[in-house]
Amino acid sequence: MTESPLARWERYNGAVLGVASLLYLASYAVRVLGHGLPAAVRDLCLAVTFASWAVFALDYGVRRRLSGQRWPRFVRTHWLDTVVLVLPLLRPVRIVQAYETVQAHHDGPRLALHARVITYAGVSVTLLGFAGSLALYQQERTAPGADIVTYGDAVWFTCTTLSTVGYGDLAPVTPLGRLIAVGVMACGLALLGAVTGTFSSWLLQVFAREGERPPGNSPGASDGKD
Amino acid sequence: MTESPLARWERYNGAVLGVASLLYLASYAVRVLGHGLPAAVRDLCLAVTFASWAVFALDYGVRRRLSGQRWPRFVRTHWLDTVVLVLPLLRPVRIVQAYETVQAHHDGPRLALHARVITYAGVSVTLLGFAGSLALYQQERTAPGADIVTYGDAVWFTCTTLSTVGYGDLAPVTPLGRLIAVGVMACGLALLGAVTGTFSSWLLQVFAREGERPPGNSPGASDGKD
Amino acid sequence: MTESPLARWERYNGAVLGVASLLYLASYAVRVLGHGLPAAVRDLCLAVTFASWAVFALDYGVRRRLSGQRWPRFVRTHWLDTVVLVLPLLRPVRIVQAYETVQAHHDGPRLALHARVITYAGVSVTLLGFAGSLALYQQERTAPGADIVTYGDAVWFTCTTLSTVGYGDLAPVTPLGRLIAVGVMACGLALLGAVTGTFSSWLLQVFAREGERPPGNSPGASDGKD
Amino acid sequence: MTESPLARWERYNGAVLGVASLLYLASYAVRVLGHGLPAAVRDLCLAVTFASWAVFALDYGVRRRLSGQRWPRFVRTHWLDTVVLVLPLLRPVRIVQAYETVQAHHDGPRLALHARVITYAGVSVTLLGFAGSLALYQQERTAPGADIVTYGDAVWFTCTTLSTVGYGDLAPVTPLGRLIAVGVMACGLALLGAVTGTFSSWLLQVFAREGERPPGNSPGASDGKD
Numbered sequence: 076m077t078e079s080p081l082a083r084w085e086r087y088n089g090a091v092l093g094v095a096s097l098l099y100l101a102s103y104a105v106r107v108l109g110h111g112l113p114a115a116v117r118d119l120c121l122a123v124t125f126a127s128w129a130v131f132a133l134d135y136g137v138r139r140r141l142s143g144q145r146w147p148r149f150v151r152t153h154w155l156d157t158v159v160l161v162l163p164l165l166r167p168v169r170i171v172q173a174y175e176t177v178q179a180h181h182d183g184p185r186l187a188l189h190a191r192v193i194t195y196a197g198v199s200v201t202l203l204g205f206a207g208s209l210a211l212y213q214q215e216r217t218a219p220g221a222d223i224v225t226y227g228d229a230v231w232f233t234c235t236t237l238s239t240v241g242y243g244d245l246a247p248v249t250p251l252g253r254l255i256a257v258g259v260m261a262c263g264l265a266l267l268g269a270v271t272g273t274f275s276s277w278l279l280q281v282f283a284r285e286g287e288r289p290p291g292n293s294p295g296a297s298d299g300k301d
Numbered sequence: 302m303t304e305s306p307l308a309r310w311e312r313y314n315g316a317v318l319g320v321a322s323l324l325y326l327a328s329y330a331v332r333v334l335g336h337g338l339p340a341a342v343r344d345l346c347l348a349v350t351f352a353s354w355a356v357f358a359l360d361y362g363v364r365r366r367l368s369g370q371r372w373p374r375f376v377r378t379h380w381l382d383t384v385v386l387v388l389p390l391l392r393p394v395r396i397v398q399a400y401e402t403v404q405a406h407h408d409g410p411r412l413a414l415h416a417r418v419i420t421y422a423g424v425s426v427t428l429l430g431f432a433g434s435l436a437l438y439q440q441e442r443t444a445p446g447a448d449i450v451t452y453g454d455a456v457w458f459t460c461t462t463l464s465t466v467g468y469g470d471l472a473p474v475t476p477l478g479r480l481i482a483v484g485v486m487a488c489g490l491a492l493l494g495a496v497t498g499t500f501s502s503w504l505l506q507v508f509a510r511e512g513e514r515p516p517g518n519s520p521g522a523s524d525g526k527d
Numbered sequence: 528m529t530e531s532p533l534a535r536w537e538r539y540n541g542a543v544l545g546v547a548s549l550l551y552l553a554s555y556a557v558r559v560l561g562h563g564l565p566a567a568v569r570d571l572c573l574a575v576t577f578a579s580w581a582v583f584a585l586d587y588g589v590r591r592r593l594s595g596q597r598w599p600r601f602v603r604t605h606w607l608d609t610v611v612l613v614l615p616l617l618r619p620v621r622i623v624q625a626y627e628t629v630q631a632h633h634d635g636p637r638l639a640l641h642a643r644v645i646t647y648a649g650v651s652v653t654l655l656g657f658a659g660s661l662a663l664y665q666q667e668r669t670a671p672g673a674d675i676v677t678y679g680d681a682v683w684f685t686c687t688t689l690s691t692v693g694y695g696d697l698a699p700v701t702p703l704g705r706l707i708a709v710g711v712m713a714c715g716l717a718l719l720g721a722v723t724g725t726f727s728s729w730l731l732q733v734f735a736r737e738g739e740r741p742p743g744n745s746p747g748a749s750d751g752k753d
Numbered sequence: 754m755t756e757s758p759l760a761r762w763e764r765y766n767g768a769v770l771g772v773a774s775l776l777y778l779a780s781y782a783v784r785v786l787g788h789g790l791p792a793a794v795r796d797l798c799l800a801v802t803f804a805s806w807a808v809f810a811l812d813y814g815v816r817r818r819l820s821g822q823r824w825p826r827f828v829r830t831h832w833l834d835t836v837v838l839v840l841p842l843l844r845p846v847r848i849v850q851a852y853e854t855v856q857a858h859h860d861g862p863r864l865a866l867h868a869r870v871i872t873y874a875g876v877s878v879t880l881l882g883f884a885g886s887l888a889l890y891q892q893e894r895t896a897p898g899a900d901i902v903t904y905g906d907a908v909w910f911t912c913t914t915l916s917t918v919g920y921g922d923l924a925p926v927t928p929l930g931r932l933i934a935v936g937v938m939a940c941g942l943a944l945l946g947a948v949t950g951t952f953s954s955w956l957l958q959v960f961a962r963e964g965e966r967p968p969g970n971s972p973g974a975s976d977g978k979d
Contacts, residue, residue: 188508231931236466238938240914242921243468243695253457260464264496270942272501275727275950276508282866282954414734462692469694469921479683486690490722498727501953502734640960688918695920705909712916716948724953728960 081141088134096166099127100206103164107213108226128163135160164210167202189277196269200237200262207259208233214252221248232256237263307367318360322392325353326432329390333439334452354389361386390436393428415503422495426463426488433485434459440478447474458482463489533593544586548618551579552658555616559665560678580615587612616662619654641729648721652689652714659711660685666704673700684708689715759819770812774844777805778884781842785891786904806841813838842888845880867955874947878915878940885937886911892930899926910934915941 078086102123109117135156139149150157159165212229215221222245223229232245236259247253304312328349335343361382365375376383385391438455441447448471449455458471462485473479530538554575561569587608591601602609611617664681667673674697675681684697688711699705756764780801787795813834817827828835837843890907893899900923901907910923914937925931 188504192504227928227931231935234931234935234938235919238917238935238942239464239466239691240917240919240938240941241461241466241468241693242919242924243470244921244924246468246470250453253453253460257457257460257464260460260466263466264464264493265500267493267942267945268496268500270946271497271723271949272499272504272727273950274946275501275724275953276504278866278870278950278954279505279957280508282958414730418730465690465692465917467687467692467694467919469696472694472696476679479679479686483683483686483690486686486692489692490690490719491726493719494722494726497723497949498725498730498953501727501950502730505731506734640956644956691916691918693913693918693920695922698920698922702905705905705912709909709912709916712912712918715918716916716945717952719945720948720952723949724951724956727953728956731957732960 079141081138084137084141088137091130092134095127095130096163098123099131099163099166100202102127104205104209107209131160131163131166164206165203167199167206189273192269192273196266196273200266203262204233204237204259207255207262210255211247211252211259214249214255215247218249218252222246223252233259236260237266239263239267305367307364310363310367314360314363317356321353321356322389324349325357325389325392326428328353330431330435333435357386357389357392390432391429393425393432415499418495418499422492422499426492429488430459430463430485433481433488436481437473437478437485440475440481441473444475444478448472449478459485462486463492465489465493531593533590536589536593540586540589543582547579547582548615550575551583551615551618552654554579556657556661559661583612583615583618616658617655619651619658641725644721644725648718648725652718655714656685656689656711659707659714662707663699663704663711666701666707667699670701670704673704674698675704685711688712689718691715691719757819759816762815762819766812766815769808773805773808774841776801777809777841777844778880780805782883782887785887809838809841809844842884843881845877845884867951870947870951874944874951878944881940882911882915882937885933885940888933889925889930889937892927892933893925896927896930900924901930911937914938915944917941917945 102120105112106117106120106124109120138153138156139146142149144152155168159168208226208229211223211232212226215223215229216225223232228245232247235242236256239260247256328346331338332343332346332350335346364379364382365372368375368379370378381394385394434452434455437449437458438452441449441455442451449458454471458473461468462482465486473482554572557564558569558572558576561572590605590608591598594601596604607620611620660678660681663675663684664678667675667681668677675684680697684699687694688708691712699708780798783790784795784798784802787798816831816834817824820827822830833846837846886904886907889901889910890904893901893907894903901910906923910925913920914934917938925934
């Protein structure tokens, strides 16, 4: 089958976007965490952050042109891309896709479906949690009466939220901090869904396989090995 | 097949009920949040609230008549309608149904099942959460020793409850406020069930499709794209 | 097929045990909640509690005899019955079974499987939660430094625990109170599993049905109606 | 089929490793909990701890040799074994496997798949929770400003975390204590996934069986009996 220009662009550009996403996240992290760094380093980080964002914007524009759609329609049909362009800290959702695109053209050994889902869910949630903890830290640490004053606090809060445990020994106090926390909660719900759904479908599969074999010879339980 | 009078009523009246539900919620919200509004505006809101409720009551009565059932039996067999009539803030559950009824007669493109379930769950939970936060705010803000004193607090509390995270930095202190919170918890459990169940069944489906294709050509992971 | 004596005993005795369980729970509740009641009433409650327990013990003994097993083996193979005999507040688990036994011989209309699972899970969890809140209240209300001092507090705490939200504005402080809370948590996990699992299997079923029908005619979403 | 030397080693060594794991956990527990024990007893415990660890290291080395792989590759392909070697408190994950290996060669009655999954999940989570509560207690009890000062507190905290309830009346304050708590949260998520997934697949199975039988004769609900 012939490949559309859009599909070819997405294929070639996947790795570039992935690198830009990691650069964005890394430079943002250095700027947020490095209070004591020289101003020159922090300015460099800001430059890298903006350069990465420019790559995202360029990619968005090229894809709009290649899709042949008008702006209003493209913004609507690619709403997830639009959201991710406006809030680049949500980029990690796309890193997985970039990896998938690259991987699909290597023809290397692919993980089994269940392992893949868990791996992708784990990587996405880890990256989103990292981005969320940075944003929370930046937002909360200078607020009056804040609980979350060190980056360690922000990481701990993010972990308790992602697992939907939520002790509440620390909690954001600013409206924006709470909004970020709600985003992290949504990731936590999705993670829970991924873990539970994967387990459930894996069990059903093992069960179906056991049903086909003669009894007394059930290797099902060993499928859980690494 | 010929359509029963009851089915025809429900079909024609679906949009009317949906609009009335939104008016009810909107006027209730304005009245609860608008402390500083002129008395005339607040009285108007109260009038809209009661008018919407009258529409609900009328619809309930007409459906009882069209169903040909006696009152006690109708109240019992339509217990969900009865609950929703008495507690109109739970109406959002029905908005989804109204949308469904209208949509079913447009023959437009329908979302895939999984997207539909997530969309419906999201819309219902958002609307119920909005109604719950309003009711909580109205109930708690004047209670002595209350944590939840601004509407922002009520929204934050509702979000932590819906995701079953529950930090507990804020908590209702009045019995009625706690009852409302328990209702919000039930919505949270249902949301969790919807997210997890959807993920699980989607995974099983992708898996079944992968099993039918030759290996090395597994586009399953790209099904998650928007 | 001929019915074993044990099966016949369980069939005839199901309703008796169900009534005894409700009496046990009711008399326990009156005794715990009724501080101000006359001593005679409280003594009567204690008598009813013990009488109910005697019924449980008698049933346990008769079933051991009818099963033809020796004591150590019976205790081991019927461990759930043994646990429930020692901790009669866990009886509600069995009320569902009693209802099932009675229902199975009425040949009345049976609920669909999904509705049945949700109904049973709801009834069991409500009864267990009620029993748990009573036990917690009795245990905690007189402890020094306790948070849970009114029965309303105990109910609120139980609800937050069953939904796995867990605000922590109130928490038990005695070791026994914490043990009871852990039991309530286990019920909460089971409830979550029931809700999620039911939703997931219902979705899969709707999906399988949709796959069999021609597109454009998908009534799946209306299966969720009461 | 002929058995590889590695498989034979794992088969014969399974029970030895299981005993060593229990000894490790037991001696660690005695050392952590027994502040008041004579120094000789505590030294003995330390010796047992180290001896158990030596058994783990030896097993790891022998398996590397039998696998015929070079060190870097073996470490990578057996990453779970490597993690468990470095953090022996995570051993309980392996106890289940040892039990499985032993059981597989006894040809005794095997539990049904669903009961097996719940049993394994329960045993693993109980042992991991025990190990986690010991580590938390050791880490937190001497920290300034710590909430978790008795072993009972550590157990209570671990239970609230495993059920993802998370009251937050107690919370770790040291970075290492929080890291341990994050590990416990991960176990909690996995437990939730196991419970929900098992319930979901059990329901689907009951449903499939009901669909095959004539109506009015549905023994599905009694499958839930112990």
